[in-house]
Amino acid sequence: MKRRPVLVTLSVLLAGGAAVAVTLPASAAATGALTGLAGKCVDVAAGGTANGTKVQLWTCNNSAQQRVSVADDRTIRVLGKCLDVTGGVNADGTKVQLWDCFGNANQQWVYNSATKDIVNPATGRCLDAAGQSSADGTPLQIWTCNSQTNQDWVLPGGGGPVTPSPSASGAACNRTVQPGERTMPVSFAGKQYQVAVYVPAGAQPGTRLPLVMNLHGSGGTGSGQLQYSNMKPTADANQFLIVAPSGAIPNASGFAWNVPGVGTAPAGARDDIGFLEQVLTTATSTLCAAPTRVYGAGYSGGGRMTSAFACARPDRLAAIAPVGGLRAGRPNPQNTAQPDPASCNPARPVPVIAFHGQQDTTNPYPGGGSEYWQYSVPVAQARWAAINRCTTGPTTAPVTTHVTRTNYLGCANGADVVLYSISDGGHTWPGTPVSNGNGNTTQEINANTLMWQFFQRFQLPA
Structure with a gap:
């Protein structure tokens, strides 16, 4: 069995002076042939540059379509585009294609000089020549890493010793919080709050992990949201952290969020934009969260708060997933059927995946x-598509008997806007086994699984 040493990132300089990146040996050349099984080269089919062009093995011929660059942002580039795991799908056999470079998780690759494999960290799977074939035209795919020769690769320059350098996920850390559901103290505006957190089973203390901020609905609590959303098994399976803070405005048996621009908050109400920012800052140090892989989810009022936080602080969340609460700013006072564009105008596109029951009587x-509600969920989605400068959509397709998916694609920085609509769904979290008494909870889809598949495609600029 191959030994797997520590992987590192090394900056290199490409032709034209652009600083780019990959995790690679110190002595490797930046640009040239990337070779695999039987010495064949990674090749772009017919030298095409359209998004979705096949990436394959081919007899090496020193053509431009075989001149590969490995980059400091962990992308692998050829013909000005990136090797991309199609759709970010985490499954054996998912094809690797050529696509515009966005640096998202499905375009990240890590090379190990000892094992000679190239891993996509988001899926944990290896770059693989399909069917263990070395024939010209063999497509490249991702597959469970298995130490077979069709997963052996030699970078431009032939490889060499591994040289340590800082991790792209942030400075080294040592997580002292043990796996399981815990609390994390957060100091804000002269007060200390105990925030519910979850560290996945098997998490290594020195490894920075992605983080999902999961916000409760009005009348709920952070610990209650951990139970209701049932996100912990997904965190265990995919090794991400969860923080579940609580609002501070008393509401029923729990709390509500101080969502900017809607309703009348009590005098002296906590600034929840500032508070949530402090939660994320604390989690980066205390929980060893990867600062570029932080995501926001929330239910009902927590979905509205997540939306508002993305509007106000798009630099802190790589993507969001409101459930039963997608908003794009407050209702426009002049026309409440539309959002007020001045109340949500983030400085960068924010990828959005949302879930909403069409029988929801709380947030119709x-x-x-x-x-605070007023405009429809499709209008909220359309506004985010405008914010993200999407060029195609909406397109709607059935997913299951009662679920459809509406996409806006071709968005700036790949920031797609996706909505799952559940025709028989109430004000509920799809896939949770916990009933909240607010209508039907569909089991036809699982919001946690779908949002994580979406999240892992995106990361914040380093």
Whole structure:
């Protein structure tokens, strides 16, 4: 069995002076042939540059379509585009294609000079020549790492010793919080709050992990949201952290969030934008969260708060997933059927995946309802598509008997906007086994699984 040493990132300089990146041996050349099984080269089919072009093995011929660059942002580039795991799908056999470079998780690659494999960290799978074939035209895919020769690669320059350098995920850390559900003290505005957190089973103390901030609905608590959303098994399976803070405005048996621009907060109410920012800052140090892989999710009022936080601090969340609460700013006072564009105008595109039941009577899918709600869920999605400068959509397709998916694609920085609509769904979290008494909870899809598949495609700029 191959021994797996520590992997590191080394900056290199490409032709034209652009600083780019990959995790690679210190002595490797930056640009040239990337060779695999039987000495064949990684090759772009027919030298095409369209998004989705096949990446394959081919007899080496020193053509431009075989001149590969490994980069300091952990991308692998050829013909000005990136090797990309199609759709970010975490499954054996998912094809590797050529796509515009966004640096998202499905375009990240880590090379190990001892094992000679190239791993996509988001999926944990290896770059693989399909079917262990070395024939010209053999497509490249991802597959469970298995130490077979069709997963052996030699970088441009032939490889060499591994040289340590800082991790792209942030400075070294040592997580002292043990796996399981815990609390984390957070100091803000002269007060200390105990925030519910979850560290996945098997988490290594010195490894920075992605983080999902999971916000409760009005009347709930952070610990209650951990139970209701049932996100912990997904965190265990995919090795991400969860922080679940609580609001501070008393509401029923729990708390509500101070969502900017809607309703009337009590005098002296906590600034929850500032508070949540402090939660994320504390989690980066205390929980060893990877600062570029932080995501936001939330239910109902927590979905509204997640939306508002993304509007105000798009530099802190790589993507968001509101459940039963997607908003894009407050209702426009002049026309409440539309959002007020001035109340949500983030400086960078924010990828969005949302879930909403069409039988929701709390935050009605077609709009109306409470003063804070008013405009419809599709209108909220369309506004995010405009913010993200999407060029195609909306396109809607069935997913299951009662679920459809509406996509806006071709967005700036790859920041797609996706909505799952559940025709028989209530004000509920899809896939959770916990009933909240707010209508039907679909089991046809699992929001946690789908949002994580979406999240792992994105990361913040380093």
